Amino acid sequence: MKFFNRKGKYENCFFYVCALISLIYGIITVTSNNLNGIRIFNSNASSYILIGVSALLIILETIFITVYKKQLIKRIFYVIAILLFCLVVADFLILGIVRNFITASNLTKRPSSLDPLGVRLAYICIKNYTSILKGVWTTLWLSMAGTVVGLILGLLFITLRTLEVTPKDNEFVAFLKKIANIFVQTYVTVFRGTPMMVQAIIIYYFLPGILSGIFNVDQNILNQILSVGVAGFITVSLNTTAYLTEVLRGGIEALSKGQMEAARSLGMTRAQAMIHIILPQGIKNSLPAICNEFIINIKDTSVLSVISVMDLFFVIDAINGKNASNDAIFIAAIIYLCLTFGISKLLGLLEKKMNLVSKPLPSSN
Amino acid sequence: MNEKIIQIKNLYKHFGKLEVLKGVDLDIYKGEVVSIIGSSGSGKSTLLRCINLLEYPTSGNIYFEDIDIVDKKTNTDKIRREIGMVFQSFNLFENMNVLDNCTISQIKVLKRTKTEAEQIAKNYLEQVGLIDFIYADTKSLSGGQKQRVAIARALCMNPKVILFDEPTSALDPEMVGEVLDIIKSLKSLGMTLIIVTHEMAFAKEISDRVIFMADGVIAEIGNKSELFDNPKEQRTKEFLRRFINQ
Numbered sequence: 211m212k213f214f215n216r217k218g219k220y221e222n223c224f225f226y227v228c229a230l231i232s233l234i235y236g237i238i239t240v241t242s243n244n245l246n247g248i249r250i251f252n253s254n255a256s257s258y259i260l261i262g263v264s265a266l267l268i269i270l271e272t273i274f275i276t277v278y279k280k281q282l283i284k285r286i287f288y289v290i291a292i293l294l295f296c297l298v299v300a301d302f303l304i305l306g307i308v309r310n311f312i313t314a315s316n317l318t319k320r321p322s323s324l325d326p327l328g329v330r331l332a333y334i335c336i337k338n339y340t341s342i343l344k345g346v347w348t349t350l351w352l353s354m355a356g357t358v359v360g361l362i363l364g365l366l367f368i369t370l371r372t373l374e375v376t377p378k379d380n381e382f383v384a385f386l387k388k389i390a391n392i393f394v395q396t397y398v399t400v401f402r403g404t405p406m407m408v409q410a411i412i413i414y415y416f417l418p419g420i421l422s423g424i425f426n427v428d429q430n431i432l433n434q435i436l437s438v439g440v441a442g443f444i445t446v447s448l449n450t451t452a453y454l455t456e457v458l459r460g461g462i463e464a465l466s467k468g469q470m471e472a473a474r475s476l477g478m479t480r481a482q483a484m485i486h487i488i489l490p491q492g493i494k495n496s497l498p499a500i501c502n503e504f505i506i507n508i509k510d511t512s513v514l515s516v517i518s519v520m521d522l523f524f525v526i527d528a529i530n531g532k533n534a535s536n537d538a539i540f541i542a543a544i545i546y547l548c549l550t551f552g553i554s555k556l557l558g559l560l561e562k563k564m565n566l567v568s569k570p571l572p573s574s575n
Numbered sequence: 576m577n578e579k580i581i582q583i584k585n586l587y588k589h590f591g592k593l594e595v596l597k598g599v600d601l602d603i604y605k606g607e608v609v610s611i612i613g614s615s616g617s618g619k620s621t622l623l624r625c626i627n628l629l630e631y632p633t634s635g636n637i638y639f640e641d642i643d644i645v646d647k648k649t650n651t652d653k654i655r656r657e658i659g660m661v662f663q664s665f666n667l668f669e670n671m672n673v674l675d676n677c678t679i680s681q682i683k684v685l686k687r688t689k690t691e692a693e694q695i696a697k698n699y700l701e702q703v704g705l706i707d708f709i710y711a712d713t714k715s716l717s718g719g720q721k722q723r724v725a726i727a728r729a730l731c732m733n734p735k736v737i738l739f740d741e742p743t744s745a746l747d748p749e750m751v752g753e754v755l756d757i758i759k760s761l762k763s764l765g766m767t768l769i770i771v772t773h774e775m776a777f778a779k780e781i782s783d784r785v786i787f788m789a790d791g792v793i794a795e796i797g798n799k800s801e802l803f804d805n806p807k808e809q810r811t812k813e814f815l816r817r818f819i820n821q
Contacts, residue, residue, distance in 0.1 A: 377631040378647045468666035472725075475627055476680035476732060477656035486679055490670045 225271060225288045228295035229264045235298045236260035247309035250301040260294065267291055311336065323535065330537045338529055338538075345525030346545060348439075352446055352514070352521060353507035359443075360450025361500060367394045367451060368458040368492075369484060394455065401452035407513040409449060414441035414517045442519040446507060453503055454496075461496030462488060497564065501557040505550050512546075522546070577604040579638075580736060580767055581626060586635035588621055595621045596632070597791035603736075608768045610778035610799075613788035614814065619771045622788065623738050626769065627658045640735075656684060659729030663741040665721040667713040673700065673724050674709040677731045685732065692731070699727040703757050719750025726757055737761065739770040743777075755781075775818055779803050787811045 218224070239245060239257045251257040271287050274280060306328065314321070314332035321330045335342070370390040379387070401409065418432035436444075465488060473483035493500075512523035526542040581603040588596040595618045603609055611619045624630040626637060628644060628651050637644050644654050668676050677696035681687045687695070700706050703723040713721065722742060729737055739758065743751040755777050761768060762781060772778055778785055778799070785802040787795045787810070795808040806812045 376651075378649075378651065380647070466664070466666070468662055468664055469668065471629055472660075472662065472666035472668065473680075474652075475629065475655055475658075475660040476728070477652050477684040478680060479652050482683050486683065487668050487670065494670070 221284075221288055222275065225284075225291050226268070228291040229267050229271070232260055232291070232294040232298050233264035233268065235302065236264060247312060248305050249309075250297055250305065260298075263290070264294055267294075307332075320533070327537065327540070330535075331540055334529060334533070334538050334541060338525070341520075341525050341529075342522070342541065342545075345520060345522035346549070348519065349508060349511050349521040349523075350549070352442055352511045352519070353504060355443060356446030356450050356511075357454075357500070357504040357507055359447040360454045360503070363447065363451040364454030364458050365489065365493075367397070367455040368462065370394050371455065371459060372462065372484075398452045398455055401449055402456070405513070406445060406449050406510055407516050410442065410445040410514050410517050410519075413445050413448075414438065417441070417444075438514075438517050438519045441517060442511070442514040442521075445514065446511060449510075450503060450507060454500060457496050457499040457503065458492060460499070461494075462492035464495050465491055494564070497561055501554075501561065504557065505554055508549050508553065509546060577606055579603065580605040580640060581769075582636075582638040582641075583622075583626070584636045584638070586622070586625060586637065587633045588618075588625060588630060589633045595791055596625070599635070599791075599793055601786070601793060601796075603767060603769065605735075606765050606767055607783040608762055608770070608781055609784050609786060610782040611769065611771045611786045611788060612773070612775065612778055612814075613794075617788040618791045619788050620740055623740050623769060623771050626736075626738060627655055627660055629660075652684075656732060657735045659732055659734035659737040661722070661725050661729055661737065661739045661742050663744050665718070665725050665745070667716075667721055667724055667728070669713055672710050672712055673705065673716070676713065676724060677728045680728070681731050696727070696731050699730045700724070702730075702760070703727045704753075717750065718746045719753050722746065722750075722754045723757055726754070726761075730761075734766075736767040736769065739768065739772070741771050741773065743772070743774055775803075775815075787814065789814070 236251060236257050239249075239251045239253050240261065242253075245253050251260055267287050267290060271284065274284050274287070310326070310328035310332040313329050314336055317329075317333060321333050323330075371394040373387040373390055375384045375387050414436065418429050418436050421427065422429040422432055469487055469491065470483055473487045474480070478486070511519075511521050514521055515524035515527060518524065522545060523542060526538045529538040530536050579602045581601075583599055583601040583603075586596050586599040587594070597618075599618075599622055601622075611622065613619050621630055625632050626639075628637075632645055635645065639654055639658070642649055642654070644651065667673075668679065671679065674693060674696055677700065678689065678692040681692035681695065682689060685692075697706065697709060700709055703726055705720060705723055705727070708716065708720065708724075713724070716724065726737075726742075742758065743754050746754065751774065755774065758768070758770070758777075759781055770778070770782070782799045784796060785799050786793055787802060787806075787808070789810045795802060795806060795811045797807075801807075802811065803815065806815055
């Protein structure tokens with residue numbers, strides 16, 4: 211009985227919105243001429259029922275609001291209105307997508323620009339789904355692997371960056387520490403200060419030459435190893451390392467100095483303190499930013515297409531070129547949005563799970 | 576006469592242009608309880624933090640059991656195993672529960688086994704009255720409880736000396752008592768304690784000797800009754816007068 215007696219916050223407004231939209235949709239389906247394909251409301255009995263029921267609901271609800279005020283009955287009307295609205299949405303959106311795909315699959319030749327956009331997109335999906343799926347896979351593994359490697363290297367770099375010269379270090383150790391500091395700072399400046407596109411081109415075209423010059427390895431072998439996929443992976447990894455180093459630095463500097471002091475006062479070496487006390491807390495502080503970096507990478511891998519890495523954008527761009535139109539870009543937009551949104555939600559769950567670490571007993575404050 | 580466990584000779588500490596310690600000489604004897612009192616800025620905490628080298632002296636020597644810890648060749652980490660510290664802001668490790676706070680250093684630094692470390696930890700946590708909280712998250716503890724865990728954590732390393740840097744200054748008045756009681760009980764264990772504190776009554780009750788610091792030097796040092804009841808120096812008299820008037 212509770213379900214029927216409580217009133218939702220905007221229930222009346224939602225009711226009218228749902229009922230009116232159902233009514234209007236019913237009228238549209240009855241009056242329009244070119245209804246085709248699978249539909250629930252097909253200008254026959256179902257459409258008229260839709261019009262009749264929604265009109266009736268509106269009238270009855272208005273009476274009940276002004277005169278009767280009986281919550282139970284209004285709640286029933288609300289539920290029916292929601293149901294009708296769901297059917298309308300299913301008919302318009304879901305079956306709309308299905309209709310586009312059915313029409314597209316029945317076409318013998320490419321749809322022209324006169325055909326509706328939905329059919330054109332459906333046709334592109336049907337004809338190119340293998341390469342699109344491969345592109346999605348490349349985008350995903352590049353961003354995931356790049357973020358993981360970036361995190362590992364970032365942890366290495368942050369330990370180098372935070373090396374402090376202690377009064378007991380001799381001159382050489384102090385000098386090495388300074389060099390490590392400056393190296394990381396330079397690295398971060400360079401890789402955050404140049405676009406990933408530029409980095410990709412330099413790495414793909416010039417890294418074999420540079421490495422073969424330094425290490426005296428045959429350049430041809432290096433060229434063979436450094437395919438576009440490998441070059442793309444290296445680019446994302448090095449780029450992400452720079453950003454995550456700064457993220458981790460922020461996470462670590464947010465900790466109070468007392469944590470390190472307490473660890474050292476117990477006799478822990480700096481390395482032990484970093485591994486057991488500082489880095490665990492620093493990483494936990496940085497988690498939201500790390501997840502954010504992963505999501506950014508999903509979109510940013512699109513710039514690797516400039517060296518012909520076959521990520522999602524490259525595939526879509528190739529389709530657009532082949533079709534001499536720009537329609538397929540909508541497919542890219544929808545897929546990227548689904549990827550970023552989905553992974554963002556998943557990582558949110560992961561973060562919540564990792565925040566429940568030890569059992570909190572009630573405080574005696 | 577007990578042997579000297581810590582000898583501080585001619586200690587100077589500058590922070591940039593600011594001279595905080597201007598020539599401190601001090602001997603600490605094994606097993607004694609020493610309180611350091613004085614106004615803010617007199618250098619009390621800096622002196623304490625120099626003893627375990629959290630601050631590195633600008634010049635001077637500190638001998639711990641006849642080893643010069645300021646010397647570059649001495650391994651600081653090894654010395655710090657013998658000198659425990661309890662901080663004003665507790666500084667418990669927030670990524671671990673209470674028991675792990677006490678065992679982590681035993682396992683990693685002293686190389687004890689996990690069972691051995693937990694046994695010792697539980698023993699000391701029971702002594703400070705927190706045996707029911709061993710799996711609690713540090714964030715759920717009150718200030719007094721946190722400080723008691725900090726004391727247990729320091730005790731677990733079986734140090735020869737424990738340094739207390741204003742242990743009750745960050746606590747509500749109701750919790751000050753429970754922490755002071757724990758510190759009093761440590762005296763009966765025969766440990767050397769060096770306590771920087773503003774709690775005059777506590778310093779008077781528990782200390783063997785009291786040091787009054789002012790302007791970066793030790794202004795007066797004596798037995799608790801000497802210093803509190805019959806201060807010799809003018810600065811000491813003024814400081815104590817201000818406190819009694821409060």
